Amino acid sequence: MIGRSAVRPVEPPPLPEPRGPLSAAVISALRRGTEILPPVDGADPYGDDLQLALYCLYETHYRGFAGVPDEREWDLGLLTTRVAAERLFLDALRADVPASDDVRGEIEALLVEPVEGEGPSWHLARDGERWQVREYVAHRSLYHLKEADPQAWVIARLDGPAKAALVTVEHDEYGAGDPDRMHARLFADMMRALDLDDGYGAYLDAAPAETLAEVNFMSLCGLHRSLRGALVGQFATVELTSSPGSDRMVRAMHRLGLAEADAFYAEHVEADAVHEQLVRRGVIAPLLAAEPALAPDVVFGIRASGFLADRFGERLLASWARGMPSLRRPLPDAPRPVPA
Numbered sequence: 001m002i003g004r005s006a007v008r009p010v011e012p013p014p015l016p017e018p019r020g021p022l023s024a025a026v027i028s029a030l031r032r033g034t035e036i037l038p039p040v041d042g043a044d045p046y047g048d049d050l051q052l053a054l055y056c057l058y059e060t061h062y063r064g065f066a067g068v069p070d071e072r073e074w075d076l077g078l079l080t081t082r083v084a085a086e087r088l089f090l091d092a093l094r095a096d097v098p099a100s101d102d103v104r105g106e107i108e109a110l111l112v113e114p115v116e117g118e119g120p121s122w123h124l125a126r127d128g129e130r131w132q133v134r135e136y137v138a139h140r141s142l143y144h145l146k147e148a149d150p151q152a153w154v155i156a157r158l159d160g161p162a163k164a165a166l167v168t169v170e171h172d173e174y175g176a177g178d179p180d181r182m183h184a185r186l187f188a189d190m191m192r193a194l195d196l197d198d199g200y201g202a203y204l205d206a207a208p209a210e211t212l213a214e215v216n217f218m219s220l221c222g223l224h225r226s227l228r229g230a231l232v233g234q235f236a237t238v239e240l241t242s243s244p245g246s247d248r249m250v251r252a253m254h255r256l257g258l259a260e261a262d263a264f265y266a267e268h269v270e271a272d273a274v275h276e277q278l279v280r281r282g283v284i285a286p287l288l289a290a291e292p293a294l295a296p297d298v299v300f301g302i303r304a305s306g307f308l309a310d311r312f313g314e315r316l317l318a319s320w321a322r323g324m325p326s327l328r329r330p331l332p333d334a335p336r337p338v339p340a
Contacts, residue, residue: 012064013201016056020049026056026081030068034077040084045092046311050085051212055142055204057082058219062146063200086220093217097303101295103288106233106302107280110240119313121245123320124252131333132320133252134194137187138203138327139211139316143218144187144264145200148173150215153222154231158283160290165282166232169239169275186264193261196331206329210315214308221301229294232287233301237309239275242268 015031018024025037043050059065060073072078100106116122120136143150148170155167175181191198221231246268253262288295319326325334 010063011200012066012068013199013204015065015068016052016204019052020047022049022085023052023056026053026078029075029078030056030060030065030072034075037077037081040081040088043085043088045088046209046213048209050088051209051216054082054085054089054216054220055212057085058216058223059201061219061223062149089213089216090220093304093307094300097300097307099296100299100303103284103295103298106299107236107240107284110237110302111276113244118317119245120316121248121252123317125248125255128252128256128320130256130258131331131335133256133258134196134331135325135327135334136316137191137194138196138331139207139312141187141191141196141198141203142201142207142211143215145184145198147183147187150218150222151231151235154228154235157225157228158287161286162232162283162290165278165286166235168282169278172275183264183267186267190261190264194258203327206327208315208326208328210308210312214305214312217304217308227297227301229287229291229297230301230304232283232294233298234305235301236279236284236298237302237305239279243276
């Protein structure tokens with residue numbers, strides 16, 4: 001199907017500004033070719049420097065960056081650095097996330113929606129401000145402008161009913177054949193309605209480590225066959241919890257007079273309610289029936305996703321509680337940070 005909207009050329013974003021020695025070396029190597037890259041040991045696994053370096057390395061597998069040759073995707077020096085950074089990130093997550101093989105218990109916990117909860121969508125639905133909605137959407141653009149792409153990596157790593165059900169969900173994510181209904185396109189439409197830059201990667205320099213870490217975890221799991229169970233757990237977390245959160249975002253937008261921008265979240269209220277059943281019964285159940293040893297990885301994917309989402313939410317709420325922006329580069333309508 002050909003969409004109604006004009007076809008736009010694929011324009012990779014510019015390389016971001018570095019945030020430390022590791023990201024500086026990676027960005028330089030992407031631009032000029034492999035150089036002597038600094039050791040990864042000692043970097044903060046959740047810090048801006050390592051997370052930006054990882055994000056840039058992963059992005060070579062998506063749309064790349066302007067001025068970076070496509071061949072950098074398989075540069076051995078960069079891949080070696082990526083493996084070391086991934087190991088540091090993954091080791092930190094495994095240390096911070098308790099292990100378990102109780103997939104049923106984790107799924108049941110995800111399905112329990114509190115009467116009154118915390119987190120950015122709760123805050124925005126109750127008493128968030130317009131600038132905070134715009135800031136939240138800018139954060140989320142790092143994933144949603146390539147929504148479902150990290151999860152697509154796992155398709156080739158599954159078989160039988162689990163593969164068929166996951167592809168069914170992905171088909172919906174990509175608009176069920178209609179490019180104008182692709183979720184990434186709906187998100188871009190929402191960004192324009194909110195007077196935000198809908199360019200792919202436009203807010204990379206503004207996004208803090210907490211935002212990058214959530215996206216990096218998806219890419220990490222998607223690009224490693226050994227983490228296919230964790231990717232399914234991450235996918236389940238999104239699909240099982242998205243519908244209530246999207247409903248809160250719709251309510252926030254209507255309360256703030258932004259109803260014209262609610263199509264993306266309104267779509268997820270309905271679609272993800274259906275996807276929840278598909279993921280639980282169509283993906284996870286047959287996957288574990290065929291490969292029961294993946295149960296601990298599925299739980300890890302669920303718990304690590306929740307851990308990183310909590311860190312992201314805490315970043316936003318702590319900033320907003322002080323009346324301050326949570327982006328590294330505030331939007332024009334956000335309060336100005338007070339110099340120390």
